[in-house]
Amino acid sequence: MNILLGITGGIAAYRAAELARTLTKRGHTVRCCLTDAGSRFITPLTLASLTGQPCFGANPDYHEWRPNPIIEHIDLARWAHVAAVVPATADILGKTANGLATDLLSTLLLATTGKVLWAPAMNTAMWNHPAVQKNITTLRSFGHTFVEPVEGLLACGEEGAGKLADLDDIADAIETLAGPVHPAFAGRRILITAGPTREDLDPVRTLTNRSTGGMGVELARAFRNLGAEVDLVLGGELPAPWGVRTHRVRGAQAMLEACQAVWPHADGLVAAAAVADQRPEVCAPEKVKKVEGPETLVLVRTPDILATLAAARRPGQWVLGFAAETENHAANAAAKLARKGLDGILVNDVSGGRGFGPQANTLLPVTPAGAGAPLGPLPKDRLAPAVARWWGDHLQG
Numbered sequence: 001m002n003i004l005l006g007i008t009g010g011i012a013a014y015r016a017a018e019l020a021r022t023l024t025k026r027g028h029t030v031r032c033c034l035t036d037a038g039s040r041f042i043t044p045l046t047l048a049s050l051t052g053q054p055c056f057g058a059n060p061d062y063h064e065w066r067p068n069p070i071i072e073h074i075d076l077a078r079w080a081h082v083a084a085v086v087p088a089t090a091d092i093l094g095k096t097a098n099g100l101a102t103d104l105l106s107t108l109l110l111a112t113t114g115k116v117l118w119a120p121a122m123n124t125a126m127w128n129h130p131a132v133q134k135n136i137t138t139l140r141s142f143g144h145t146f147v148e149p150v151e152g153l154l155a156c157g158e159e160g161a162g163k164l165a166d167l168d169d170i171a172d173a174i175e176t177l178a179g180p181v182h183p184a185f186a187g188r189r190i191l192i193t194a195g196p197t198r199e200d201l202d203p204v205r206t207l208t209n210r211s212t213g214g215m216g217v218e219l220a221r222a223f224r225n226l227g228a229e230v231d232l233v234l235g236g237e238l239p240a241p242w243g244v245r246t247h248r249v250r251g252a253q254a255m256l257e258a259c260q261a262v263w264p265h266a267d268g269l270v271a272a273a274a275v276a277d278q279r280p281e282v283c284a285p286e287k288v289k290k291v292e293g294p295e296t297l298v299l300v301r302t303p304d305i306l307a308t309l310a311a312a313r314r315p316g317q318w319v320l321g322f323a324a325e326t327e328n329h330a331a332n333a334a335a336k337l338a339r340k341g342l343d344g345i346l347v348n349d350v351s352g353g354r355g356f357g358p359q360a361n362t363l364l365p366v367t368p369a370g371a372g373a374p375l376g377p378l379p380k381d382r383l384a385p386a387v388a389r390w391w392g393d394h395l396q397g
């Protein structure tokens, strides 16, 4: 994706360098455009070095005659799939809301017919000023998207709203805005389960597993990017991705109940959570004291979320499961597919500690038609989009 990153004159401009790097690492082509004030906070050399692309804007030649001129504001406006201004000052918001074009960035923001995203950052009083809020209302009426600033300690020493939003959220919003949608998912509601469940023994001890929820969170991002409306039922501690309705849960029973609230309204289920099969029969109300000699822990079965939802589905709803196997991957997956009535299953080879944490992973896709070509090895943030595309293509037949 071609991303035009506009950087204006706020203290948060230094964070735009990290965003440019993040977007480049995610495989996008990023060209930065600095305002004159922006170039006093961060240099074109930093941005050009991080993106591998020329940096525009803080260019004294912009209004000068040149032979064979490239009309930069039109050229860049046509090139960009999305123009994102991060950080956006009160000044640039006001200019664009009122149709002013006084430098390269403000001019190309008027010239673009593509998507525009703003991530403002400023002092709380500036952010709350009616003039700024009025300009934001105007820009929203043009169809522009905002990733609003968050509350926090500002560079001016004040505490309040105005701090630049989380960079991952901004990167996610940019990708969601301009990414290609998949016809199988556009406008569809998809329920995704992710993460470990935790079954408590007492107020301080818990039974859980080594899943982080990383794959499920990346899947939520991937399906969202392809146009789906995603509900993520999430165990564990990972932060919720931007633009995804996240329901946080602890135990298997809570996960089932959260899923059951969404499932009747969903078009499909991606069950990526590592749900505990057993829980302690009792959760002691007080911390259990140690005793001498062997102890016995009585475990009982937790609900089978995948089988319960698959059995309750209405016509047209699809179910995609995951299986963690250490041996006989394809055969075990085919048996699980049939037993639970799934439409597809992705097999994770977890032998020797594989499949958990940050390392590259491979998934074997299995449908009632048989096993397909393995997806990966890829890191989870690239494997998840491959899974979503494979499944979308499969649904399209």
Ligand SMILES: Cc1cc2nc3c(=O)[nH]c(=O)nc-3n(C[C@H](O)[C@H](O)[C@H](O)COP(=O)(O)O)c2cc1C
Pocket: 007, 008, 009, 010, 011, 012, 035, 036, 037, 038, 088, 089, 090, 091, 092, 121, 122, 123, 126
């Ligand atoms: C040290 C300093 C920090 C500033 N921080 C911000 C800021 O965070 N947000 C903002 O809207 N303006 C901020 N300003 C004001 C802008 O730099 C000023 O309005 C400038 O004209 C913006 O130009 P631009 O929108 O073309 O980049 C700051 C100014 C200075 C000197």
